[in-house]
Amino acid sequence: MTYDLIIRGARVVTGAEVVECDIGIREGRINALGQDLGPADEVIDATGLIALPGGIDSHVHIAQPSGPGIEMADDFASATRSAACGGNTTVMPFCLPEDGVTLRQAVNDYHAKADGQCHVDVSFHLIIKDTDAQTLGQDLPALFAAGYTSFKVFMTYAGLALSDREILDVMDVAKAHNAMVMVHAENEDAIEFLRDKAEASGNTGPVHHARTRPIPVEREATHRAISLAEIAGVPLTIVHVSNGAALEEITRARRRGLKVFAETCPQYITLTADDLDRAGFEGAKYVCSPPPRDSAEQAAIWAGLEQGDFDLFSSDHCPFRFADSAGKDAQGARATFRNIPNGIPGVETRLPILFSEGVMKGRITLPRFAAITATNHARLYGLAARKGAICVGADADIALWDPNLTKPIRQTDLHHGSDYTPWEGFEVTGWPVRTLLRGQTVAKDGEIVGAATGDYLSRSAPEFLI
Ligand code: DUC
Ligand code: ZN
Ligand code: ZN
16 A cells, blocks of 8 residues: 655654654554655655654643733734744643633634634643632533643732632542643732832833742742642642742652643743843843743753753743734833733744754753653643654654754744744754644745644543653
8 A cells, every 4th residue: 555655764753762764654644664665645855854743832822812902913823834834733722711701612712713724733721710610510520521631720910810729629620530730830929019019119121020020939839839739639730930949849749759740941941031121121022921030040941851850841932012002012001011911922933942952952862852842742631642753653743854954043934923033043953844734744944835724632631641
């Protein structure tokens, strides 16, 4: 039997090894790995390239309600175009109910925004902001059963932050249904205290976003989230870990045998709080939570990546436009850091940054790169076997990388809806030059190919061992 496609001659990063072999693809799946596979309708000569599993970015925000007058810069079409050109084949955005809308209705509305628009596969996490009987007793169990098997809770942001009791109640439902709890760990009361003091002293510029969310704010909440999970008896994932002290809370808990998983992001290995202190209002371009720290904390995050303390490397893509009254830069309203929308674009640059800074600089191996950018995301969020690895039987979601291509990141080359990138001019070596989704090329040489063929992925229960 002929293959639909053979990718020939790449160095292939499988689950465990890097091997030179051909990849035979039939009906959208990887059918064989080996030599001399025989005839195919199409052959891609990948000599000199590296075949990695298509990236899974399990932490992105797309078209998420962001408050009165504020609009996220990406819809599903632009976000997934950007994802595909950055070597990704699956993204997992968060479904956030607007005030007065049930979780179930929010999921339906979010599907309506995504349907037919996506250039990569998508699957939704839920955000739990209401803990009423309808949400916890009915909507959440029904949604878990329907394949929405992970959700995020916030310990910060008025209107979103849950109390400790509420977090425990939500964790209890997760325990009953084997779902993954993701936590944004920052102490809202402490931030509010520091924010009031900063503003009273006239300290209102973007850098004060970072100064009012210092490391203890995150470290304490990380410790508390882990303790609550221990009390409730559930595994959890701490998302967007920015510093060594918070990571230490996680590694200590892991040593005690708790199932605590850790995620970090490009901003915590490449940006610092000084970026929020750039001249004029430029610092607003770097406002995200938790904030970037300093070079010592970057080193601590790198040590965690090198030593295997991090399971996930995600973008936390959360794009706003800069020169836009619906984005970062509104005269008056956003004149204090308190009102600057939190988040930065990064779904297209996540993988090139880690490949260049991690793999090419000898800090992490290719198999480790594959694990923290794809395989572990599939396992922890219920997509294992089908997604996240180049192995027989899996979807043929593959990114072909040129490890010798060096060029700076430029906003003009990117595909997101934001009008800037925080990494303008940042030089990287190694780019994904072709992305295949279920065996079909969806991006090539930095441009989208073909129509929006991304599917919605219903998920199984997470694997709590990776
Ligand atoms: N947390 C996120 O995960 N993303 C953007 C903003 C935030 O606070
Ligand atoms: Zn968060
Ligand atoms: Zn996020």
